[in-house]
Amino acid sequence: MPKEEFRRFGHQLIDWIADYFDEIESLPVLSQIQPGELKAKLPKSAPTSGESMETILTDLDQLIVPALTHWCHPSFFAYFATSTSAPGIFGELLAAAFDNKAMLWRTSPASTELEEVVLDWLRQMMGLDAGLSGIIYDTASVSSMHAIAAAREGAEQRIREEGMSGRSDLPLLRVYISEQAHSSIEKGVITLGLGQRAIRKIPTDSAFRMDVKALSDAIAEDKLAGHLPICIVATVGTTSTASVDPIREIVPIVEEHAVWLHVDAAYAGSAAVVPELQSILDGCDRADSLVVNPHKWLFTPFDLSVLYCRHLDLLGRAFSLVPEYLRTPEQDNVRNGSDYGIQLGRRFRALKLWMVMRYFGADGLASRIREHCRLAQQFGSWVSESEDWELMAPVSFGLVCFRACPKQMGDRELDWLNESIMHSVNKSGAALLSHTKLNNRLTLRVSIGNIRTTEKHVRDVWALLNQQLKLQK
Ligand code: PLP
Numbered sequence: 001m002p003k004e005e006f007r008r009f010g011h012q013l014i015d016w017i018a019d020y021f022d023e024i025e026s027l028p029v030l031s032q033i034q035p036g037e038l039k040a041k042l043p044k045s046a047p048t049s050g051e052s053m054e055t056i057l058t059d060l061d062q063l064i065v066p067a068l069t070h071w072c073h074p075s076f077f078a079y080f081a082t083s084t085s086a087p088g089i090f091g092e093l094l095a096a097a098f099d100n101k102a103m104l105w106r107t108s109p110a111s112t113e114l115e116e117v118v119l120d121w122l123r124q125m126m127g128l129d130a131g132l133s134g135i136i137y138d139t140a141s142v143s144s145m146h147a148i149a150a151a152r153e154g155a156e157q158r159i160r161e162e163g164m165s166g167r168s169d170l171p172l173l174r175v176y177i178s179e180q181a182h183s184s185i186e187k188g189v190i191t192l193g194l195g196q197r198a199i200r201k202i203p204t205d206s207a208f209r210m211d212v213k214a215l216s217d218a219i220a221e222d223k224l225a226g227h228l229p230i231c232i233v234a235t236v237g238t239t240s241t242a243s244v245d246p247i248r249e250i251v252p253i254v255e256e257h258a259v260w261l262h263v264d265a266a267y268a269g270s271a272a273v274v275p276e277l278q279s280i281l282d283g284c285d286r287a288d289s290l291v292v293n294p295h296k297w298l299f300t301p302f303d304l305s306v307l308y309c310r311h312l313d314l315l316g317r318a319f320s321l322v323p324e325y326l327r328t329p330e331q332d333n334v335r336n337g338s339d340y341g342i343q344l345g346r347r348f349r350a351l352k353l354w355m356v357m358r359y360f361g362a363d364g365l366a367s368r369i370r371e372h373c374r375l376a377q378q379f380g381s382w383v384s385e386s387e388d389w390e391l392m393a394p395v396s397f398g399l400v401c402f403r404a405c406p407k408q409m410g411d412r413e414l415d416w417l418n419e420s421i422m423h424s425v426n427k428s429g430a431a432l433l434s435h436t437k438l439n440n441r442l443t444l445r446v447s448i449g450n451i452r453t454t455e456k457h458v459r460d461v462w463a464l465l466n467q468q469l470k471l472q473k
Contacts, residue, residue: 001053005053009053009057012057013057016057017089021072021452024070024072024073024074024452025073025074025075027065027068027070027073027429028070028428028429028430029069029070029073029075029076029426029429029430029431029432030069030426030427030429030432031066031067031068031069032066032429033066033067037067038063038064038066038067041063042063069432071083071450072084072450072451072452073432073450073452074450074452074453074454074457075430075431075432075453075457075460075461076431076432076450076453077431077432077433077434077445077446077447077448077453077461078426078432078433078434078445078447079434079445079447080239080267080296080297080399080447080449081398081447081448081449081450081453082295082296082297082302082449082450083299083449083450083451083452084299084300084301084302084451085299085300085301085356085359085360085451086359087352087355087356087358087359087360088299088300088301088352088353088355088356089301089352090352090355091301091351091352091353091354091355091356092301092352094351095347095348095349095351095352098110098348098351100347100348101344101345101346102115102337102345102346102347102348103326103336103337103338103343103344103345103346104326104328104331104336104337104338105328105330105331105334105335105336106328106330106334108348110348110351111337111346111348111350111351112334112335112336112337114350114351114354115134115135115136115337115349115350116133116134116335117354118350118353118354118357119133119134119135119136119306119308119350120134121357122134122273122292122294122306122353122357123308125272125273125357125362125365126269126272126273126278126281126292127272127278127281128272128281128284128285128290128308129284129285131285131310132287132289132290132308132309132310133308133309133310133312134306134307134308134309135306135307135309135312135315135337135340135341136304136305136306136307136346136349136350136353137305137306137307137341138303138304138305138347138349139184139293139295139303139305140182140184140264140266140291140293140305141184141187141188142305142341143266143291143305143306143307144184144185144188144233144262144264144291144307145184145187145188145191145192146307146315146318146319146340146341146342147231147260147262147288147289147291147307147309148175148185148188148189148192148194148231148233148260148262149192149315149318149319150260150288150289150309150311150314150315150318151175151230151231151259151260151262151288151289151314152173152192152194152230152231152318153314153315153317153318154230154260154288154311154314155173155228155230157170157173157228160317160318163193164193164194165193171226171227171228172197172198172222172226172227172228173194173198173227173228173230174198174199174200174219174222174227174228174229174230174231175189175194175198175199175200175230175231175232175233176200176202176215176218176219176229176231176232176233176259177199177200177201177202177232177233177235178201178202178203178204178209178210178211178234178235178238178245179201179202179203179204180204180208180210180235180238180239180240180241180243181201181233181235181238181264182235182238182239182264182266184264185199185233185264186199200218200222202214202215202218204243207243207393207394208238208240208241208243208393208438209243209244209245209246210234210235210245210246210250212246212249212250212253215232215250215253216253219253219257219259223257229257229259230259230260231259231260231261231262232250232253232254232259232260232261232262233262233263233264234247234250234261234262234263234264235263235264235265236263236264236265236268236269236280236281237265237266237267237268237269237271237280237396237397239267239436240393240401240436240437240438240443240445241392241393241394241396241399241401241436241438242267242268242396242397242398242399243393243394243396244268244280244396246283247261247263247281247282247283247284247286247287248282248283249283250283251283251286254286255286260288260289261286261287261288261289262287262288262289262290262291263281263284263287263289263290263291264291265280265281265284265290265291265292266291266292266293266296266305267293267296267297267397268280268297268396268397269281269290269291269292269293270292270293270294270296270297270298270365270369271297271369271373271397272292273298273362273365273366273369274366274369274370274373275366277369277370277373287308287310288309288310288311289307289308289309289310289311290307290308291305291306291307291308292305292306292308293305293306294306294353294356296449297369297372297398297449298353298356298365299356299360299365299368299451300352300353300356301352303349304349304352304353312340315340315341316339316340319339319340319341319342320338320339320340322336322339326338326344368451369398372397372398372448372449372453373397373398375398375448375453375455375458376395376396376397376398376399376400376446376448377395378455378458379395379400379446379448379458379462380395380400380402382462383400383402387407388404388405388406388466388469389402389403389404389405389465389469390402390403390405392438392439392441392443393438393443398447398448398449399445399446399447399448400445400446400447400448401436401438401443401444401445402443402444402446403418403441403442403443403444404417404418404421404444404465404469406469406473411440411441414441414442415441415442417469417472417473418435418442418443418444419435419442420472421444421465421468421469421472422434422435422444424468424471424472425461425464425465425468428464430460430461430464431457431460431461431464433445433446433461434447444465446458446461
């Protein structure tokens, strides 16, 4: 692309993005297209000759935008609401321009060293101890899989060398998670060849936190049966309710059985940058690893997940493999990212986090997260004060779990009613909610975590929910 054209379209695109954010509230949050609709409008094969940027950008407006669900819309309350931010977008833009593959220190010293520094800043902001070193992966699913691989390596069963299949000398390796743990842990276990039967799900208490006595009993029982416990995964901010497992109480069990403690703080770990919330990580000074996703609640564009690990040597033992063509003279004195995971090349993700952290500062990040938590508490108070609605779990961080509960309806009818309210709200395009099941009851979730969400948006979705309830009753 000629330089002048690059400049012209570059400026045009930044203007386009600025207008997009300006006008985002006029767009439906959930894409209104039908499955297959976009595919049907796109050519079956790529163009033979190049097309102009004008044509491509026209199609962006006409084809791509209608097929977007707008995660940055301030009324996006589904799943865990997250959003990008301007400094994060700039970081992505620059990373794409540099196009570094940070597989070795020398292939991107900037990426390697900035990653170490920025993750140490984040560690300090979260109040984590200096024994934890950070490494960036794409997603929490991948971070946790790497943590479990390191735990498996630490179990000293020569699995890297000999694998697991066909081995009669290998006991059943066990990983303990709560019933509320994210499915990514089980997927990681499957990927690592431990098999789903390695997963032992521990029940939770009335506030959806891991039952420590049940955990202790399960491990004792497994040991009696000759199984080998290798890892306990505790969650700070579970996906359904944002509950926090009692890590401080889990620590003695970790000590007693010498298992790896991995903490999945993918969502709520970011809240530890708020000084008065730092106690959510109480007990993590004994964690062997912890995952936190700046792409969830630190206004950093997807993807960027951080794994803090106390034993980078074990991660290295699990994954490092250096063929001749990757040998470098400095390899013993530097960090080579490819030694710590399955990927060789790694994106320059630290750049966007660096920009986000510098632009907002610790106080700026904390004040936004604090406000999201306040809004969630406020929404929760409206729910508890209303006769027509009830809370289904304690309000935790930026998440409210609730349902409509008009009198004289049984649980089945209530499930149907709540599902129907949710679909109507979502279909309207004015807001997006998601759901879960708690104690076998359909539960609506309002997650507040988007940088553009204000009290007005939260009031609006509450009004919309009530309006829908009236219509459906
Ligand atoms: N862990 C928890 C607690 C989550 O809530 C999620 C996703 O919402 C994940 C892990 C997976 O995150 P990712 O999409 O980064 O793999």
